[in-house]
Amino acid sequence: MACYNACPKQAVEISDSPDGFLYPSVNADKCVDCGACERACPIVSPLSPLGNGHPQAYAVWHKKDRCFSSSGGAFSAFARKVIEKDGVVFGAAFDEDLHLRHTEVWDVEGLAALRGSKYVQSEIGETFRKIKKYLQEGREVFFCGTPCQVAGLRGYLGKSYDNLLTADLACHGVPSDGIFQKYLKKLKNRLGKAEGFVKIENYEFRRRDGWGLAPSISTATNCRPLYGIDALYMEAFDKSAIFRECCYHCPFAKIPRVGDVTLADFWGIGRHGVKFKHNVMRGVSLVLTNTEKGRKALSALGDDTFIEERTLEEALIENHNLTGASKRHPQRTEIIKAFLNKQMGLGEIDRRFHLVDHSMKGQIKMWSLRLGLFEKVKAFYNWYKSR
Numbered sequence: 001m002a003c004y005n006a007c008p009k010q011a012v013e014i015s016d017s018p019d020g021f022l023y024p025s026v027n028a029d030k031c032v033d034c035g036a037c038e039r040a041c042p043i044v045s046p047l048s049p050l051g052n053g054h055p056q057a058y059a060v061w062h063k064k065d066r067c068f069s070s071s072g073g074a075f076s077a078f079a080r081k082v083i084e085k086d087g088v089v090f091g092a093a094f095d096e097d098l099h100l101r102h103t104e105v106w107d108v109e110g111l112a113a114l115r116g117s118k119y120v121q122s123e124i125g126e127t128f129r130k131i132k133k134y135l136q137e138g139r140e141v142f143f144c145g146t147p148c149q150v151a152g153l154r155g156y157l158g159k160s161y162d163n164l165l166t167a168d169l170a171c172h173g174v175p176s177d178g179i180f181q182k183y184l185k186k187l188k189n190r191l192g193k194a195e196g197f198v199k200i201e202n203y204e205f206r207r208r209d210g211w212g213l214a215p216s217i218s219t220a221t222n223c224r225p226l227y228g229i230d231a232l233y234m235e236a237f238d239k240s241a242i243f244r245e246c247c248y249h250c251p252f253a254k255i256p257r258v259g260d261v262t263l264a265d266f267w268g269i270g271r272h273g274v275k276f277k278h279n280v281m282r283g284v285s286l287v288l289t290n291t292e293k294g295r296k297a298l299s300a301l302g303d304d305t306f307i308e309e310r311t312l313e314e315a316l317i318e319n320h321n322l323t324g325a326s327k328r329h330p331q332r333t334e335i336i337k338a339f340l341n342k343q344m345g346l347g348e349i350d351r352r353f354h355l356v357d358h359s360m361k362g363q364i365k366m367w368s369l370r371l372g373l374f375e376k377v378k379a380f381y382n383w384y385k386s387r
């Protein structure tokens with residue numbers, strides 16, 4: 001979307017493709033060959049690296065927002081500071097039809113819509129143009145997105161701004177809005193009649209009261225967790241089966257990272273040598289500070305944020321996507337086609353591609369999740385390992 005934002009003649013057009021993703025193309029009748037799109041594109045014109053390639057790693061959580069965020073709420077901690085300075089925060093929020101778009105937020109209340117990982121590609125629209133305008137007006141701006149989105153913003157801006165802070169997320173890959181919408185329809189067809197609802201009002205990709213990947217839906221009458229075939233989208237996400245083709249050779253999944261800070265889950269904290277003597281069950285963020293600006297922003301976070309320095313080695317052990325792209329599922333194209341096929345139900349997709357683990361081990365895990373035992377065992381294991 002950097003090219004789309006950069007074109008002064010609106011000659012870059014964005015359209016749907018058969019795999020459900022949006023792609024740019026150039027309308028030759030409008031194009032004046034100025035090269036702005038190619039200069040802005042971080043693939044055609046690679047960015048110079050940020051920082052010295054030796055980020056510091058921290059375990060972080062925000063004392064209030066931890067329970068409303070996917071990991072430890074590090075995003076909210078940075079966002080609150082920018083809002084305190086009358087700045088603006090850009091992140092991904094659902095509209096009322098559950099399409100994900102990058103959105104601007106000016107107050108702490110507005111952050112609620114941005115919180116939480118949504119495992120689908122968010123639409124950037126004209127976000128980069130808006131950001132440039134605010135930066136030129138001297139406003140503080142905080143942008144959080146996937147590494148390719150941060151790279152796109154930096155490519156579009158073409159220079160650094162002291163009043164811009166960027167956070168890139170560790171990224172497993174992104175499925176398309178097209179696939180997500182088709183999945184929601186299939187899920188509604190599967191559950192709606194029996195459970196008496198006509199609309200899925202909200203979809204949570206991850207529970208917020210604990211620290212895990214369990215999805216749930218909200219309808220007019222209740223909020224219910226999803227398991228097994230009902231959670232097929234998350235099974236496919238986890239197995240890297242439905243990502244945009246370029247995610248499998250992502251050039252930004254490496255150190256040096258593209259943002260001033262990198263935000264991720266601190267998976268495995270305390271289990272690989274250096275003990276971590278705190279309760280991790282409500283989620284722990286990993287923050288990498290990649291630039292001097294990122295380091296200053298972290299040290300300004302204040303008393304409502306827990307911060308402990310850890311080693312980069314520990315941070316990387318269970319978080320492969322910080323240093324490498326996800327491995328393409330061998331049936332990725334067929335699985336995407338199946339999700340996009342109106343005639344195919346979730347049960348049939350699973351029968352064809354075996355996305356849900358129906359082995360004894362998989363079933364034990366699913367039932368222990370359902371019964372709440374999984375969290376208890378995990379809590380005990382974490383306590384035992386960090387004694």
Ligand SMILES: Cc1cc2nc3c(=O)[nH]c(=O)nc-3n(C[C@H](O)[C@H](O)[C@H](O)COP(=O)(O)OP(=O)(O)OC[C@H]3O[C@@H](n4cnc5c(N)ncnc54)[C@H](O)[C@@H]3O)c2cc1C
Pocket residue numbers: 068069070071072073074075076090091092093100114115116117118119120121122144145146169170171172173174263264265266267285286319321
């Ligand atoms: C597609 C995707 C894949 C990810 N893969 C990994 C991974 O492999 N390993 C890992 O450790 N962490 C991964 N993350 C990051 C992780 O899920 C958390 O978002 C991160 O740890 C921040 O958590 P938090 O508690 O600080 O913030 P939260 O309060 O949970 O906020 C999350 C922030 O991310 C933004 N955001 C949410 N969804 C999207 C989206 N689709 N596109 C762009 N921005 C979005 C929100 O606007 C908000 O700014 C991924 C996130 C996404 C969106």
